[in-house]
Amino acid sequence: MTTDERHDDTSHLRTTDVSQSAIAYLRHMWARRHFAYSMPAERFRSRHQNTVLGNVWNLLNPLLTAGVYYLIFGVILNASRGVDNYILWLVIGLFAFRLTSSTVGRGATSITARQGLVRSLRFPRALLPVSTTIGEIMTFTFEVSILFVFAFATGESISWKVLLLPFVVALHTVFNLGLAFIVARLNDSFRDVQQIIPFVFMLARYLVGVMVPIDRFADAAPAPIYYTLAWNPMVQILELYRWIFMDVPVSLYDVAHALVLAVAVLAVGFKFFIGAEHRYGRP
Amino acid sequence: MTTPLAIRARGIHVDFEVYTDRRAGLKSRLVKRRDATGKTVVRAIQGIDLDIYEGDTVGVVGLNGSGKSTLLSAVAGVLPLSSGELLVADEPRLMGVGSALIAEASGRRNIRLGCLALGMAKDDVDARIDDMIAFTELGEAIDRPLNTYSSGMRARIQFVVATAVSPRILLIDEALGVGDKDFRLKSRQRIEEIIAAAGTLMMVNHSLGELKAFCSRGIWLADGRVKMDAAIDEVIAAYEAEA
Numbered sequence: 001m002t003t004d005e006r007h008d009d010t011s012h013l014r015t016t017d018v019s020q021s022a023i024a025y026l027r028h029m030w031a032r033r034h035f036a037y038s039m040p041a042e043r044f045r046s047r048h049q050n051t052v053l054g055n056v057w058n059l060l061n062p063l064l065t066a067g068v069y070y071l072i073f074g075v076i077l078n079a080s081r082g083v084d085n086y087i088l089w090l091v092i093g094l095f096a097f098r099l100t101s102s103t104v105g106r107g108a109t110s111i112t113a114r115q116g117l118v119r120s121l122r123f124p125r126a127l128l129p130v131s132t133t134i135g136e137i138m139t140f141t142f143e144v145s146i147l148f149v150f151a152f153a154t155g156e157s158i159s160w161k162v163l164l165l166p167f168v169v170a171l172h173t174v175f176n177l178g179l180a181f182i183v184a185r186l187n188d189s190f191r192d193v194q195q196i197i198p199f200v201f202m203l204a205r206y207l208v209g210v211m212v213p214i215d216r217f218a219d220a221a222p223a224p225i226y227y228t229l230a231w232n233p234m235v236q237i238l239e240l241y242r243w244i245f246m247d248v249p250v251s252l253y254d255v256a257h258a259l260v261l262a263v264a265v266l267a268v269g270f271k272f273f274i275g276a277e278h279r280y281g282r283p
Numbered sequence: 284m285t286t287p288l289a290i291r292a293r294g295i296h297v298d299f300e301v302y303t304d305r306r307a308g309l310k311s312r313l314v315k316r317r318d319a320t321g322k323t324v325v326r327a328i329q330g331i332d333l334d335i336y337e338g339d340t341v342g343v344v345g346l347n348g349s350g351k352s353t354l355l356s357a358v359a360g361v362l363p364l365s366s367g368e369l370l371v372a373d374e375p376r377l378m379g380v381g382s383a384l385i386a387e388a389s390g391r392r393n394i395r396l397g398c399l400a401l402g403m404a405k406d407d408v409d410a411r412i413d414d415m416i417a418f419t420e421l422g423e424a425i426d427r428p429l430n431t432y433s434s435g436m437r438a439r440i441q442f443v444v445a446t447a448v449s450p451r452i453l454l455i456d457e458a459l460g461v462g463d464k465d466f467r468l469k470s471r472q473r474i475e476e477i478i479a480a481a482g483t484l485m486m487v488n489h490s491l492g493e494l495k496a497f498c499s500r501g502i503w504l505a506d507g508r509v510k511m512d513a514a515i516d517e518v519i520a521a522y523e524a525e526a
Contacts, residue, residue: 006336007285013370016360028402035399039385042396046387046428117384119361120377120441123400278363282299 016122025274028124036127040135062143066091066150081212088147088154089242093210095143096241100176100234101201103136107180108187108194111280118281125280126273129180133173140169151245161244168240171262175233178265181273188280208234233258233265288372289452289483290335290358295367297328297350297357297507327353329507330367337372337451340484342498342515344491344522350507351487355454358485372483376401376450378441386430390421390440393429397444415443418473420466435463442470449477455486471496491519 029036048057073079074087083089110128111118118125144165151158187193205211207228214229221229229235236250236258243250300322327350335341343351356362358369359377384396394415398408416425419439429437445453453474474497478484488494494501494515501518503511511518 006334007287008334010288010291010370013288013291013372016369016371016375031402032399034405035396038392038396038399042385042388042392046385049387117400119356121397121400122360122374122377123402127400281361282363 022271022274025124025126025277029127029130032123032127035123036131037134039131040138043135044138058139058142059146062095062146063149065094066146069094082216083213085154085156085246088150088156088246090211091150092147092241092245093238095140095147096172096238097201097205097208097210097234098143099136099140099172100179101197101204102139103133103176104179104183104201105194105197106132106136107176108183108197110180110184111188112191112194115281124274125277126181126270129184129273130177133177133180136176137169137173147245156246158245165244168237168244171240171259172237174266175237175258175262178262178267178269181266181269185273185276188276204232204234208232209238231261233261237262286336286338288334288370289337289339290333290372290375290485291368291370292331292333292358293368295328295331295357295369296326296365297353297362298365299325299327301325327507328357331507331509333502333509333512335483335485337483338478339500340478340498341486341500341502342494342518343485343487343502343504344494344518345504345510346526349504351504352456353507354504355456355485355487358452359454371452373451375452375454376445377454378445378456384429387428389428390419390425390432390436391416393440394419394444397440398447401444401447403448411447415447418443418469435466439466442473446473446477449480450482452483453477453485455484455488457487457489491523495519 048054051057053060069090070087073090080086107129110132111125114128118128148158183193183197207225208214209229214235219226236254239248239250239254240258242248301324329350331354343354345351353362355377357364358371359375360369360371361377384393384400388396391412395408395412398412398415399405419425419442421436421439424432424436429440432440455474474484478497484497486494486497498515501511501513501515501522502509503518503522511521
């Protein structure tokens, strides 16, 4: 082993840091897109394997949720809150809102809960929040099928608008993924974040109009709350879902507003996430 | 003929911030500075310079806690450097024990996921997965969930994933010790194939015999620094003399 024949040229060497350019990073992600999809698919497959009913739970879960709310608000309280078909209106809001809260909740731990994986294999870490987001959409598809049943059962007619459902889900996902990126990095630095998130969503549930239409209290609300209501794209996203399934109007201005904000959240979230790429995985 | 560099490390440091058993109270954590938070900084790698050339087979020895595994993880790029510069000629592949993808999913699905995570094309994985499964010799157990596997069985899954595409830089962290005799023989042959195909090997193993069998160069780590860098026989002799 003589060293004189060895070459000290370093021009062919590169650093192991992949987060230097966002374009190169996205290319790495694209090359591993099947991983991002397969990972939640495997989780999904194994999720109910210890239950008697198995995968039936995927449908039973949203069905029972809708049933409980129907029983409480429809039968016992007979509430309407000034909305036609309040039960459907409420259930649409609940399911769509749950998609955001669970994507963000699980997104927060998408890095921290998979330290073993992060420390043994090298891949763009952004794939983890992405795969979490995909996994939650898989759950959501079952909820959507229950929404169709519920809409039909409560006398709504299914119109051409359902053809636009994929676009609404896409817009919603852009927003959710952006938030997931942000909380994934924050939680990697401060594990306190995952403790706070459930309370933020507990509050947000009322502020974005899941339970009560926001115009019922928006005008009387203090300024900080009013701006949360007016600016949060979640408000318009919920309106869009209701527009799809029910006979309620939606304004193009609201759609544009939600779209611009959702894309902005994703762009900021992605940059923020990959800014700490090299730090993920440290003990 | 000249041998090009495969790995160059210059002044690399790896620090961990860990919580000590005696944690500070909330007041001191909020009011005082960082050093009062009950956190301690462990300096696992404290300034290492290394030049490893293509075809080098490097065995790393050292006591527990001397930074061997940390060094491999840092070279693999899965552990961030605190400072210093690390350059590689090709994507290093780390093979270690204990990591799992999805414990509830079967061995077969974990192999598939692992290969996809490493950037193998989906068609490529589908075309080769039967060969990889045959290599593991796990039989029907391949369709059982990973959390029912013994550590030796898990190691087989990891081995086929890590060696699926002949890596040009292979890093092995204690992964060979867990298989049984037959599998060890087979995996040794596979590693020799990789080295023969101009591969570079860095290996951590507490079995000095294993290191002698694979490696020509030895690095002795002590307290996160290189204590000796020479031919493997010399390094092992010196290491055994001290220990």
